[in-house]
Amino acid sequence: MRLRTNKLTSTVGTLPTPIRPKKTGFNLKRTWPIYMMILPGFLFFIIFKYIPMVGIVIAFQNYDPIQGFLGSSWAGFENFERLFTTRNFWPLMANTIILSALDIVFFFPMPIILAILLNEVRRKWFKAVTQTIFFAPHFLSWVVIVAITVVLFAARDGGVNILLRDLGFNTIEPLTTPAGFRITWILHNIWQGTGWGAIIFLAAISGVNPNLYEVASIDGAGRLRQMWHITLPAIRGVIIVLFILRLGAFMDIGFEHVLLLQNPLNMQTSDIFDTYIYRTGILMGNFSYTTAVGIFKGVIGLILVVGANKVVKKLGEEGIF
Template identity: 65%
Template sequence: MSYLKRALPVYIMILPGMLFFLIFKYIPMFGIVIAFKDYNPFRGFLGSDWVGLDQFVRLFTERDFMPLLYNTLMLSLMDIIFFFPAPIIMALLLNEVRLRFFKRSVQTILYAPHFLSWVVIVGITVVLFSTEFGGINQLLKSMGLPVINILTNADAFRWTWLIQNIWQGVGWGTIIFLAALSSVDPSLYEAASIDGASRLKQIWHVTLPALSGVIIILFILRLGNFMDIGFEHIYLLQNPLNQGVSDVFDTYVYRQGIVQGDFSYSTAVGIFKSIVGLVLIIGANTIVKRAGQEGVY
């Protein structure tokens, strides 16, 4: 009882987070049973008819499945290849800045986009690049240059999505890496400097090894969301002219589940995404553990 009294403020502090995961993550997991039923809202979870794996058979035999899988994989791979290393590189650059005021100012500027919603970010993009009234395109027209069409151009969609992701998230993503770098012993840099190592070599042989554990853990966790691109950002950028490359499982679930009311089928799509993420996490963690590194578990 004495320990509980001392630790009570800590338990109160973590209570909102525990309730969030309990209410919005764990309790709804019982609802996945409708993926194996022909769910009828009026008959409820228990009263609806069982259909077994019919919803999954339908998913894998739909003609839209392969385009959806291809688009989702392409965006996920671009996110891992280009976005995932961006906060690491930015943290390394900020770590080399010695002027504290300048460093904090740059950090504040980089953090700011994280607090903007995707509605605002996509709205800014429309205001700047609309072919009719966009500020940048109006400037190009006044100079006699061709306009830049990125909103309805299918070829530009993926890169527009990626650049917006990097702009919005790179600053916030540096926080955890800068925190890890703050624990590096300065004597390691001094010893490397005495041995004649340049700043670049110090980064390679001292800084990056200090970040390796954090990078591996975050990479494994990112694989868990490999099929989860995010609905809001894609949906706001999507239009009939770029839907061929922008349609992913998240937007497909919205159309099938919310618009058309096919809750059982959309739940099956969500389970498929979750299973892929679970397999990737277990596989990556196993490989990392066998390589002698610290994994997630």
């Protein structure tokens, strides 16, 4: 009996100790550095994005700055009715949509193309110099960029037009024609933002397993096939997420840039919702009306984001929510 007990005890003693699941609850003592890193961004969105949303109430009021939110009379949807019935609505809508479409079609792919091409560069010094050249324009303000454009393409004393006249060609005036404004605007965006936008795609490409390229080269795939079948599928998720986020800003295409390029000669194509809000709301004091215009822009962006996210999920990709 004693032998059996000892045998049973020794056998039981060899059983593995059960593994207890780790606690995954809130542990501020261990994770406080991470929360401190998040805090500045969190405060930024709370202070500058969410708290100001209280002010959208003036879109439904005849807002008087002296009376304030509580003292101003209610107007219901009169400001929205005014927006949809004004003769400026459809020209503003068309100009905003055209510029945003040009931005998506011509500018959005450029950082992707640049990132893929830089990834194919094998000489590190050449890659570093190229990245610096492409990244530098991002740090120039639109004031400087537009000023350079004006100096170069001025009708009488612009450097480019003087050279064209000396060579016997006709001068070009991109800022004084409706079509020239759109071409100048999109070229500015490409020149200023391509290098900076490529950073996130370069980071995504750096996570691709180099063995995939080696195996593909052994199978006879050239550089173009490797880019098409390895690099692009690897960053497809990043492209989709950024595209959906870009649709959220479909009606918001950059007030400062357009305003600086705008003049009476190109107003036909350069007048968008953002400049209209500045002219009607800030300069003329129609705060309630232009707040309604801003809400309309935000609703369009929300609809596009939600719709694009649903389409992406139906196609089997991961959306943003």
